[in-house]
Amino acid sequence: MKKCIVLLAIFLLTACQSQTSDETTQEQVVPQAQATETNGREVAYQQDPKPENIKTKAQKSVGEQLLSNYASFTLTSDLSGLNENQKQMIGYLIEAAKIMDDLFWLQSYGDKNDLLEGIKDPALKRYAAINYGPWDRLQGDEPFLEGYGEKPLGARFYPPEMTKQEFNEQATDALRDLYTLVRTDEQGQLQAIPYHVAYEQALLQAAEWLNKAAELAEDQGFKNYLQLRAKAILEDDYQASDLAWLDMKNNTVDVIIGPIETYEDQLFGYKAAYEAFVLIKDQAWSQKLAKFAQFLPQLQAELPVADAYKREKPGTDSDLNAYDALYYAGSSNAGSKTIAINLPNDEQVQLLKGTRRLQLKNAMHAKFEKILLPIAHELVVPEQRKHVTFDAFFANTMFHEVAHGLGIKNTLNGGGTVREALQEYASALEEGKADILGLYMVEKLHHMGELDGGELMDYYTTFMAGIFRSVRFGSSSAHGVANLLRFNYFAEHDAFNYDADSGHYSVNPEKMSAAIASLSEKILTLQGDGNYQAVKDWFDKGGQQSPQLKTALRTINAAGIPVDIVFEQGGAQLK
Ligand code: ZN
Helix, strand or coil: CCCCCCECCCCCCCCCCCCCCCHHHHCCCCCCCCCCCCCCCCCCCECCCCHHHHHHHCCCCHHHHHHCCEEEEECCCCCCCCCHHHHHHHHHHHHHHHHHHHHHHHHHCCCHHHHHHCCCCHHHHHHHHHHCCCEEHHHCCEECCCCCCCCCCCCCCCCCCCCHHHHHHHCCHHHHCCCEEEEECCCCCEEEEEHHHHCHHHHHHHHHHHHHHHHHCCCHHHHHHHHHHHHHHHHCCCHHHHHHHHHCCCCCEEEEEEEEECCCCCCCCCCCEEEEEEEEECHHHHHHHHHHHCCHHHHHHCCCCCHHHHCCCCCCCCCEEEEEEEEEEEHHHCCCCCCEEEECCCHHHHHHHCCEEEEEHHHHHHHHHHHHHHHHHHHECHHHHHHCCHHHHHHHHHHHHHHCCCCCCECCCCCCEHHHHHHHHHHHHHHHHHHHHHHHHHHHHHHCCCCCCCCHHHHHHHHHHHHHHHHCCCCCCHHHHHHHHHHHHHHHCCCEEEECCCCEEEECHHHHHHHHHHHHHHHHHHHHHCCHHHHHHHHHHHCCCCHHHHHHHHHHHHCCCCCEEEEECCHHHHC
16 A cells, blocks of 8 residues: 655745754754754654545655655856856865765765665655655655665764663763764774774865865965865864854855764764755845845834834844855755755854854745745735745845844843743744844835835735745744744734635735734834743744634645755756
8 A cells, every 4th residue: 555645844944043043953853843944954744644635646656756745956056257267166166065975875874876776666766865865854764665674863973783871881072073983893892983084085085176176266265265174174173164164255156065064963963964065155145135234223223112122233244145056965965955054063163253144045946936836826816926926035034134133132121131031932032023024124125215126015925925834834843833923913913814715815915014013013022021921821822723724734735735855956057
């Protein structure tokens, strides 16, 4: 009997990031945890199979059904502004990235060719390549190939038979190190093998590619970074190269490469997995962001809330930029795809120089086109569908990021920070604030004539469609509930109207504008008052799915809309 897998969905997130980002490292471990933001994977969850789905999927093989969870998208960018050196450099960086991909296979599963060559069914083979192994990353690592048991929690970072207790009894700094493999020696004792020893040959090759790219780099900062990074991967010491990466401001080509995130180690979260991104900076958006940052003081002063709640100076974040991704490799390419990055993770480096935040525009476009638009097609009234646009989606996402700088960080009573006062609700409410104030910024800048292109209705309607996408993600976390609170608020204030006959939603622009103002005031006041009890009550009572919304989510499921994307990438796509 065929197993019908109704996987759902997604969260493609509005790519946000909370101001405290310890979430980033937590989320991967518990699939339903919360809206993954930066760096982390977006998370799928399972819903009840629906009869409609069983019918439509019945004709497909198991492999084809699994593959239909992913929509294919070609990663490319406009390279016409690049010179020959830069184009050649990208080729070298992609070669280095491919080595990270091979190393990630070894860390996650083992021998890639052994696995793939043994799979006859082309769809299953493709699915194994997407998952870097026989376990389904959208389904909590359930095996999808016969003959495989559970995925070891420690992947290949630790001996498969090793227990947590055994590790803890012998644990040393070297065994716990981010950049060592744990193996059993001849005496049966655990030993730590540094990555640069275990993978020496491959890393020498990768360093050579990075150095070749450095020779071509015209930007001195980038050249310096590439050389330091080449050295770092051979020594497992990344600090100098991380600092150099934060110093780069003007280079168009960029690369993130090395062992970085620890999600793949679900046993302890100690071990970093190899990955790479080859990137092109979107200079036009970067300039726009710098321009909008100038309006922050004025926008803060005009926030629709009493003066006491807007007395702080707004923060600006100059290190937020837009990029197109040309290549994903290793951990970043496994399963669902990250569309925003916040690095480096090294806390010492963060204290010295902060972090850089990168929004990956073409990857976002992929999720917009393959997931958000189909959702809008199911749920938005036909006459408003034209207002669901990528430009509005991208702008809403970027303004969300900037809007984190508005409002208030400390409570009015002098008792400390909003974060401390609101505890486990702080980050969900802060994300809710950024969503709504991002839209407030759009409105203001639009009225000021500073926002080129698009009607306000585009931003509103795209925002609504984005909430459907987000609530699909579930309500098992504070972030999931925050999405529902926002949706319910707009529905209660008639900003979103539901038509029971068609099952479609529409935006009422006047009511929408009023609701943006009143919801902004509500959130800013709760934050400024640090009113934990009121926030808790709101989350407890207001975060329910209405019957209409449940129907809407069933409609999305039945339509077979993909859960995530898979990239066609590499040399041929860049010509
Ligand atoms: Zn955010």
